Amino acid sequence: MATPVKTPNERRPVEHEGRRSLILAVVGLALTFLLFVIGIGLNVIALVASIRASRRAKQEGKKLGTARAATAISIVGLVIGSGIVATYLYFRPELETYADCKLGAATIAAEQDCVGTLERGMERKLPFLKPGELRFPIAP
Numbered sequence: 001m002a003t004p005v006k007t008p009n010e011r012r013p014v015e016h017e018g019r020r021s022l023i024l025a026v027v028g029l030a031l032t033f034l035l036f037v038i039g040i041g042l043n044v045i046a047l048v049a050s051i052r053a054s055r056r057a058k059q060e061g062k063k064l065g066t067a068r069a070a071t072a073i074s075i076v077g078l079v080i081g082s083g084i085v086a087t088y089l090y091f092r093p094e095l096e097t098y099a100d101c102k103l104g105a106a107t108i109a110a111e112q113d114c115v116g117t118l119e120r121g122m123e124r125k126l127p128f129l130k131p132g133e134l135r136f137p138i139a140p
Contacts (some may be wrong), residue, residue, distance in 0.1 A: 017053035018066035043077035094121035
């Protein structure tokens with residue numbers, strides 16, 4: 001018996017779309033912690049794909065849990081990514097000063113001074129911290 005040939009106009013089953021959106025969402029969430037800009041972009045793509053898969057499943061009268069899970073994971077990734085971006089933008093001047101200081105630091109003592117400058121700058125922006133209260137356990 002011959003295998004039927006798919007024509008270009010045939011659509012894949014909706015389950016494939018649900019799985020694809022779930023994989024995109026999980027990878028997007030992981031990348032949000034490593035490369036937040038790429039992670040946010042992938043989460044947006046996963047969110048669009050999961051919404052489309054959910055709508056198509058509803059039209060076909062099916063329930064698609066993978067698409068719902070992908071929607072939830074994408075939203076979580078977008079919220080976390082937005083928080084990372086907001087934190088970066090809020091502390092951007094301090095982080096740029098730290099990066100410039102670190103480039104010019106030739107000794108360990110100079111690097112420790114750079115970390116101290118970063119800590120003091122962040123303390124000024126965080127009103128609930130007292131001077132000298134912020135200590136990084138590991139230098140960034």
